[in-house]
Amino acid sequence: MADSAIAHGHDAGHGAHVTSTGLSNNKMAMWMFLGSECLLFGGLISTYMLYKGRVNSGPQPDQIFDIPFTSVSSFVLLMSSLTMVLAVSAAQRKDDRNTNLWLTITALLGATFVGGQVYEFTAFYREGLGFTTSLFGSSFYTLTGFHGVHVTVGIIMLMALVGMISRDRIPGNKAETVELIGLYWHFVDIVWIVIFTLVYLIPT
Amino acid sequence: MSTATEHSTDAEHGSSHADEHHGASDKQYIVIALILAALTAIEVSTYYVDFGPLFMPTLFILMTVKFIVVVSYFMHLKFDNKLFSYLFYTGLILALAVYVGALSTFKFFLQKG
Numbered sequence: 001m002a003d004s005a006i007a008h009g010h011d012a013g014h015g016a017h018v019t020s021t022g023l024s025n026n027k028m029a030m031w032m033f034l035g036s037e038c039l040l041f042g043g044l045i046s047t048y049m050l051y052k053g054r055v056n057s058g059p060q061p062d063q064i065f066d067i068p069f070t071s072v073s074s075f076v077l078l079m080s081s082l083t084m085v086l087a088v089s090a091a092q093r094k095d096d097r098n099t100n101l102w103l104t105i106t107a108l109l110g111a112t113f114v115g116g117q118v119y120e121f122t123a124f125y126r127e128g129l130g131f132t133t134s135l136f137g138s139s140f141y142t143l144t145g146f147h148g149v150h151v152t153v154g155i156i157m158l159m160a161l162v163g164m165i166s167r168d169r170i171p172g173n174k175a176e177t178v179e180l181i182g183l184y185w186h187f188v189d190i191v192w193i194v195i196f197t198l199v200y201l202i203p204t
Numbered sequence: 205m206s207t208a209t210e211h212s213t214d215a216e217h218g219s220s221h222a223d224e225h226h227g228a229s230d231k232q233y234i235v236i237a238l239i240l241a242a243l244t245a246i247e248v249s250t251y252y253v254d255f256g257p258l259f260m261p262t263l264f265i266l267m268t269v270k271f272i273v274v275v276s277y278f279m280h281l282k283f284d285n286k287l288f289s290y291l292f293y294t295g296l297i298l299a300l301a302v303y304v305g306a307l308s309t310f311k312f313f314l315q316k317g
Contacts, residue, residue: 023285031288035295042299046307071248078244082237085278089230179280186279190271197267201247202260 024173030180034187041191044143045198051135052199058133061140062203064124073116074196077151080109081189084182091178099178100162106185107158110151117148140199147195150188157181227280236277243270 019025052061087102121141129137161181164170170177228236247266255262276282281289 021287023287027288028291031291032295035292035298038292038295038299039302042303046303049307050310067248067251071244075241075244078240079237081240081274081278082233085227085233086230089227089233183279186274189278190274193267193270193274197247197263201250201263 024176026176026180027183030183034183037187037191041143041146041194044139044146045194048139048143048199051139054135056134058128058130058137059124061136061199064127064129065200066120066123067200069116069120070196070200073113073120074192076109076116077113077189077192080106080113081186083109084185088175088179088182091175094175096165096174100165103158103162103165103178107155107162110155110158110185114148114151114155117144117151121145143195143199147188147191150191154181154185154188157184227283228277233277236273240270240273 021028055061083102083106087099087106090098090102121144129140131138131141158181161170161178165174165178227233243266247263250259250263275292281292
């Protein structure tokens, strides 16, 4: 029976590792990491919610937010989740060409989102909202900046993944590696779903 | 031994999904993305159209639905082993509990002050 468990564990890991749970340790670690990331972003979102009304100097949130522009950015990031899941799907079919294609499109959509965020930050700064202008400014830049850094790290991981797949440099289960990066990418998307509603759409 | 049996059952369940193309089909993913885009459009419409008292509930419901759809389908939690769901939702619920508690405390002190 123990042999059976080991055999199944072996199957679950695609021959990479034998685990006591029969599940991939890498995948479990990624889900634990994402669970802990909820606490990080929870703290940042809570801080913003607490301080968004504290504007002693500088512009108020509703004076500077450009909802149509941010809506387009949000749509772009949402669609990058679609291209990411199509990359995972292609990787599961062992279709390297389409995996790389969808991963590259996902990275480009992510870069478009980050570019939009840089433009938004620049526009806000020109309108008088610096990092230390008010508690609203500090908490806003910290929250959205942390998210932007996460997206940037995701883009770097995606491009590294494309390079590694092209050179056939991924050890072990390729589809699982793509799926793990995909989980991180989707997490970045769901965090933005929350930020877009709580920060941009709900007024002070 | 029974633990090993349970694990092997889990593993068998997990591997049957992992070995094959687990989750939805590509067409289904596109349909899900279109639904998410439509929900986003409704969210954005709250900026232009006066929803009255339904404004906040609408936004919160749409946000929650979008969150759950992405986690369940794009992140495959609906199709994957339940242990992954427990790991993620434990972190999420802990975060919600801690920060709702903290924000309530701040609200209490602000009212008293």
